[in-house]
Every structure is written in C-alpha cells, then in structure tokens.
Amino acid sequence: MRCRSLTRLKLRGCRELTDRGMEEFAQNCKGLKKLSCGSCMFGARAMNAVLDHCTALEELSVKRLRGLHDAALPIGPGAAASSLKSISLKELINGQCFGPLIIGSKKLRTLKIIRCLGEWDKVLGMLGNFNTGLTEIHLDRVQVSDAGLSSISKCSNMEILHILKIPECSNFGLVYIAERCRLLRKLHIDGWRTNRIGDEGLIAIANQCPNLQELCLIGMNPTSLSLAQIASNCPKLERLALCGSATVGDAEITCIAVKCVALKKLCIKGCPISDVGVESLAWGCPNLVKVKVKKCKGVTAEVVEWLRGQRGSLVVILDACESEPLDGSGSEGVQENGMELPPVGSHGAVADASSSTNSRLATLFRTKFGFFAGRNLVACTFRRW
DSSP, X not given: OOOTTOOEEEEESOTTOOHHHHHHHHHHOTTOOEEEEESOSOOHHHHHHHHHHOXXXXXXXXXXXXXXXXXXXXXXXXXXXXXXXXEEEESOSSGGGGHHHHHHOTTOOEEEEESOOSBOHHHHHHHHHHOOOXXXXXXXXXXXXXHHHHHHTTXXXXXXXXXXXXXXXXXXXXXXXXXXXXXXXXXXXXXTTOOOSSHHHHHHHHHHOTTOOEEEEESOOOOHHHHHHHHHHOTTOOEEEEESOSSOOHHXXXXXXXXXXXXXXXXXXXXXXXXXXXXXXXXXXXXXXXXXEESXXXXXXXHHHXXXXXXXXXXXXXXXXXXXXXXXXXXXXXXXXXXXXXXXXXXXXXXXXXXXXXXXXXXXHHHHOTTOOOHHHHHHHTTTO
C-alpha cells in the first residue's frame, strides 16, 4: 500500500500469501511491470486481479503455482494484455487456463512453456490464428505434436525457437516451421533420441532459413547430408552445438570445417569423433574462435595440444570426464557468450525443500502426463527435480 511506485516483484515459496492478499496488492501497485512468482499458494483469482489492475505489466513468469487446479478459472486477458511482451509458464498442473491471456496479448513477443502438464496443441492453434506476432517460443517437455508446430509456424516473424524433449514432434512439424518462419536465427532441438527429427527436417531448415546464426542439436542423428546443406545455405551460422549424436563422426566434422566459413564457436559432446575430425579444424572454419569437445572417447589430449599449436588464437577445451550422461540431458542451449551448454536446471527448476512435496508432485506428474509411455521414462524426465 505504501510502495505504489513498485515496478518489479519476485515471490518465492510464499505459502501464506492468498488470492485476497494479491488482489489488494494489485489494486495499490498498478504500475507493476514485471512479476515473477514460484511455489506460491494463490491461484487464478489472484492472477486475474494482477492482470486487471496492473496495466503496465510487460513480463510475467509463473512457476509451480499451487493454487491452480483442473477447475481453475480462465486467466486473462485483462487490461495488462495491451502491454504484456513476455510470458513464461513452468511446471504448472493446469497451465492451459492461461490460454486466454496468451491469445489476447497482442504485443506478446516471447512465450515459454516448460514442463507444464496437459495437451497444448489447442492453445497453440488459437495462438496461430489470433496472435502471430511472436518472435521467440520455447517448448520444453510439453505435450505438443506436429499440429502445434504447424500452428506456431504462422508466427512468420519468429526468430528464436526451442523444441526440447517433445517426442510427438517430427520432421513434418519442422518442415512447417522452415516453410513459414524464414527469419529464424536461433534453433535448438533436443530430439530425446526418438529419431523423429533428422535429416529431412534439417534440410528444410537449410533451404528456407538463410539467416540461421545458432543451431543446437541434442539427442539427434544428423548426417553429412543435412549438415552440408546447412553449411552451404546458412552463410551466417556462427554457433553450432552437436550433442549425443551417434551419427556425427569425423566425416561430419570435416564437412563442417570445410563449409562453415562464418562459424565462430563449435561444441561437440558425446559424439563418435576421433583425432582425425579434430585435426580437420586446423585448416577449416577461418573465423573459429572457440572449440569445446566433451565426452568424445576418440579424442586425445595430444591432438588438442597440436590444434592449439596450429591455431594459436583458437581456444580449445577438452573435457573427457564421463560423469554426465551422453544423451544431451545436461546440454540444453548455446549461450550468447560462449558454447557453454548449461544443465537442465538452468531453466529455473529449483527443487522444493520438502522431500514429501516432491514425492507427491512426482506421483501427480506420473498419473497426468499421459504421453509418456512408462514409469521409468517419467522418472528419467524429472530426475533433476
């Protein structure tokens, strides 16, 4: 009530904060621009109050909002829909109730849906019909199919797309993206070793997205067929990460060395390459400034030292430790300032202090997340909770 000029608020684990408290806050702090709340007990009523009164709200991040349930009221769009630019939803049981807000926020540019239960194709379908101005979309371990990718492909101005651990997406969906989103600059795909996205989809990206600057492929099996097309048709490609691929060997690295002229940063993790592939980098990629090789058994420290000697200005990092899995689960993105690939936890997942709460949540996710085939797979998916 006294801080009416407040513009940013972060709430974490506020178990005694109710809908009523949030309603009173929203009525007094109408100039709020950024709200981030996680593991709080309030629900849809509180969120609607914020959206109705905080007309300047630009960024909204909601994680593990415990007041949401299957019968929760629809959220938004509210008066804030005219100013919202970014919405991030993480680990929600009924995140689909934010659908009206997502669709009604006409200035929305960034949408992140991460580990939220339920089927999202319907929400994305309406998004593609009514709100096509988005430039950045992150989909991480959510139930989305090729129909959902087809819907978001209508966002023709999209520049950044992350498709991480979504087993129902295939080459068909990626082809839709390639055909309509020709301004794409950054593409991250974690195929989760399902082999549903491969050369066909990547060739479509190569042929239709010449502005591609950053490509991160995890748990996929691309070959020189698609990598050669990307190298030839994407002359602006500066950052490339290949993680947990059984098909990326010396021939593929040599292809990259020969054709990726603009490449500045390269990360190779858990791929069957040898010293021969690393040697090819000595004469290729003239703009290369950093190479990171992790968990590639065929690469020795001697060839790394040799490469440093051949190209003195090149930063070469070799990590032969095998303590992490090779499926790319610990490598989800390429950072702006380097080829460091952060762990899953970097998305913001922070475990609750109470182990009993974690147990109940894990049980709930196992029963509700219908598109996972078996209990072991679900346990693997949420092992970092």
